[in-house]
Amino acid sequence: GDSVTQKEGLVTLTEGLPVMLNCTYQTIYSNAFLFWYVHYLNESPRLLLKSSTDNKRTEHQGFHATLHKSSSSFHLQKSSAQLSDSALYYCALSDKYYGNEKITFGAGTKLTIKP
Amino acid sequence: GGIITQTPKFLIGQEGQKLTLKCQQNFNHDTMYWYRQDSGKGLRLIYYSITENDLQKGDLSEGYDASREKKSSFSLTVTSAQKNEMAVFLCASSIRGEEQYFGPGTRLTVL
Incomplete structure (x- = not known):
């Protein structure tokens, strides 16, 4: 099965x-979607970035991933960490394979950022 | 926009008790999920459902039942609470395989 x-x-x-x-991840399917979620204390997890395109940089809120x-x-990655x-x-x-809607x-x- | 609500926010139970957690979403999403979050273990999938009356087991389904009687709601039952168990249960919904939207969580404590 899939693993992250x-x-x-x-x-x-x-x-x-x-x-x-x-x-890093493992999947047998070629149409993998990758996500980064962020979970701040006392809030719900939410999407930060997502991508399914090989070798394309995706950016949001100062963070990026390829x-x-x-x-x-x-x-x-982020070039300069902030306390927040x-x-x-x-x-x-x-893997978005129909009938397999599980996200792994x-x-x-x-991540803890100190002054 | 939409919202996911989870009730109750805090749940305190006794060992051996059957406990039910509820989740409602107004995104009109087909797929709903229940996760358990333990410190140091990330999000572990308990059950998910791709449509009304559908149930799919996740990696952690033993000890739990789930029910999806309506598209907008998904409930989770702890069949027999374990002593000293503490965890946060998160409900989420999505369009097939896309971004998941999470609820605020239910924090379970078993005495």
Whole structure:
């Protein structure tokens, strides 16, 4: 079955430094959709980025990610961390195969930004 | 826009008790999901439903039942609450395989 791996469970950074959260995935289907969700404390998880296009950079709210099907990766990056970026980040995979509408989530990375 | 509501917000139960969590969405989405969130374990899928009266088991379905009697609602039952269990249950909905919209969650504590 599908799987998503987020290597880092906890990431702590100083404000202003670059952010990179790793995400790799496995699926047998070629039409994979990859998502990054962000979950702030006391809020509901919400979509941050999504992509299904190989080698195309996707950006939103200062974050960006590029889907690389050759390496099955969809790493989340930001050039300069802000205190407000502290949250739980989930990478997720959907293969959109009709009848299989399950989305597979990674274990999540808790990002903490310190002054 | 739309909204997902979950009731109750906090649920305290006794060991062995059957507990029901409810979720309503007004997005008119076909697919609805129930996830369990434990610290350090991410979001684990319990059940999902692709249409009214459909049920699909997720990775964590043992110990749970679900019901989708209407397109807009999806309920989850903990069949026998486990002592000292603590978790957040999140409901979500989506159009097939697309972005999921999440509810605010139900926080379960079992005494």
